[in-house]
Amino acid sequence: MFVTPSISMQDGSVELQQMRYVIAVAETSSFTRAAERCLVVQSALSHQIARLERELGAKLFERTSRRVRLTPAGAAFLTAARQCLDAADRAAAEVAAAVGEVRGRLAVGLIPTVAAVDIPRALGEFRQDYPSVRISLRVGASEELVEQVKEGGIDVAFLGLPTTQRPEGVFSHELARDRLVAVVSPDHRLANERAITLRTLSSEMFVDLPPKTAGRAQSDQAFAAAGLTRDVAFEVTSAYLIAGLVGQGLGVAMLPSAYVPQLTGVTTIEVVDAPARVEYIIWSRVSRTPAATAFLAILDIPLGQQ
Structure with missing residues (x-):
């Protein structure tokens, strides 16, 4: 018997390919795009999902002229389908590994x-x-x-x-340990300094990662330990965007010293009491x-x- 948190069927006839179709529709929000991804005609994919819904006794998708979205039953099935496909893929990989591939x-x-x-x-x-x-x-x-x-x-x-x-x-x-360095625009008032402190940096406007991320925590903890506060005006998820904003003079940042050589248009400065990362x-x-x-x-x- 195949069981999910809210749907079940007795004859065990759910097929892996049907699961792949459901996942594709859920991820693309479109029967057309799902069929293209699965390399089948849309009518065949739609037929298989409709057949699966009849066998399960539950609608998996709400269909309108504008969008396709999962029903609660569909969301439950999606989780189980992904687990089943992952298990099938792992089983096939283990068999291949057993014969040296x-x-x-x-x-x-x-x-x-x-x-x-x-x-x-x-x-x-x-x-x-x-x-x-x-x-x-x-x-x-x-x-x-x-x-x-x-x-x-x-x-x-x-x-x-x-x-x-x-x-x-x-x-x-553990792969490596590194210290953070200050990153400023080439024409920033601190750009010619060889080394500075967190206190010097604390008066600047900052560009940093979002709160509660590990990357942000490194700097937040260091400033807090030094009894300092700072103003983070720009919160972004991309290091390249951080560098772009810094390069335009919109703020300063702190990034790992081993990473910053990949960036252009910015100047780096050693911070004597900078935090480290692993x-x-x-x-x-x-x-x-x-x-x-x-x-x-x-x-x-x-x-x-x-």
Whole structure:
């Protein structure tokens, strides 16, 4: 019997392909785009979903002339469908690995300012060695990536955390430690300084990451520990956008020293009492796909790390 939180069926006739169709419609909000993604004609996809709805005894989608959206039953089915497809993919990958072939998927997550590993080069090397693996890449905040690794949505992730924080609920390996530096526009009044303090910076307008992110916490904790406050006028999620705003003289920022050489149009200054950050690579405590194992091996990561 197939069971979800709100729907069930007795004959076990739900097919993996039907699940793929439901996921595609849910992610594209369109039967037409879902059919294009799945490489089938729309009538065939619509027929299979209608058949599934009859078998389940519940509507999965609300259809209007303007949009398609999940019903509560559809949302429940979507969660279970993703879990089933992921389990099927993992099973196929494990069978392939047993006969010496690595295939399946490798989902990698990273923060925008990762600097300890050349990600494009590492993925390029992996693709050469394991061409049958489908690689995907997602950029996000450290705390979001940790949760996605726990949930199985991402296999391996690269994080940056304050020295007061460690990844929890996942396996982790420390890659590097780095200090933050001040980033200002070339014509800023501090641009010619060799080194400054947090107190000097505290009177400036700041560009930074959103509140409650690990990247923002590094600076917030440092200023608070020094008994200082600052004005963060611009909150953005992209390091390149941070640099763009700084370059236009709209504020100053603090970024990892190993990352800022990638930026142009800004000047960096050492901060003598700057906070530090630690870069980690993390992977699941629960399960590790053959592709994830192979990728960690390429990076020479010891798998026994906690």
